[in-house]
Amino acid sequence: MDYKWSDSSPIYRQLRDRVVAMILEGTLKEGDPLPSVRAVAADYQINPLTVLKGYQALVDEELVEKRRGLGMFVKTGASRSLMKNEREVFLKTEWPQIVQRIGRLDLDVKELLKAVDDGKRSKS
Numbered sequence: 001m002d003y004k005w006s007d008s009s010p011i012y013r014q015l016r017d018r019v020v021a022m023i024l025e026g027t028l029k030e031g032d033p034l035p036s037v038r039a040v041a042a043d044y045q046i047n048p049l050t051v052l053k054g055y056q057a058l059v060d061e062e063l064v065e066k067r068r069g070l071g072m073f074v075k076t077g078a079s080r081s082l083m084k085n086e087r088e089v090f091l092k093t094e095w096p097q098i099v100q101r102i103g104r105l106d107l108d109v110k111e112l113l114k115a116v117d118d119g120k121r122s123k124s
Contacts, residue, residue: 011046015054023063023079024086030079034064034072 005011022028034055041048055072058064063078102112 005044005046012050012054012057015040015046015051016057019054019058020063020082020086023074024082026079028074030074030076032074033070034058034074036071 005014019028019034028034035043037048037051037055040046040051055064059066059072063075063082064072065075066072
């Protein structure tokens with residue numbers, strides 16, 4: 001996880017978003033335990049209640065389950081559920097803005113695909 005917190009949203013929300021990203025990236029897999037509240041609070045120098053609130057958001061979204069005495073674990077199906085929800089959010093909120101910007105910049109599909117291909121090559 002990244003140590004830098006933004007002022008744009010509450011820390012508990014940023015923590016929740018980072019855990020979501022870790023699940024989507026495969027860093028945290030279904031059945032994996034989340035780091036303990038105490039460990040996260042100590043590592044990132046934040047209040048344990050803030051960590052708990054971020055984790056509770058994940059429980060409320062049914063992405064994480066509490067196991068009494070053991071901690072919190074990524075639920076089965078969490079990755080699939082997140083992917084579905086994240087795609088919907090992207091297509092409804094982010095994609096229309098991207099399409100408008102592409103239009104304003106007068107980019108065509110060939111240029112965009114070339115840029116994607118060039119980006120993939122530079123990572124290799």
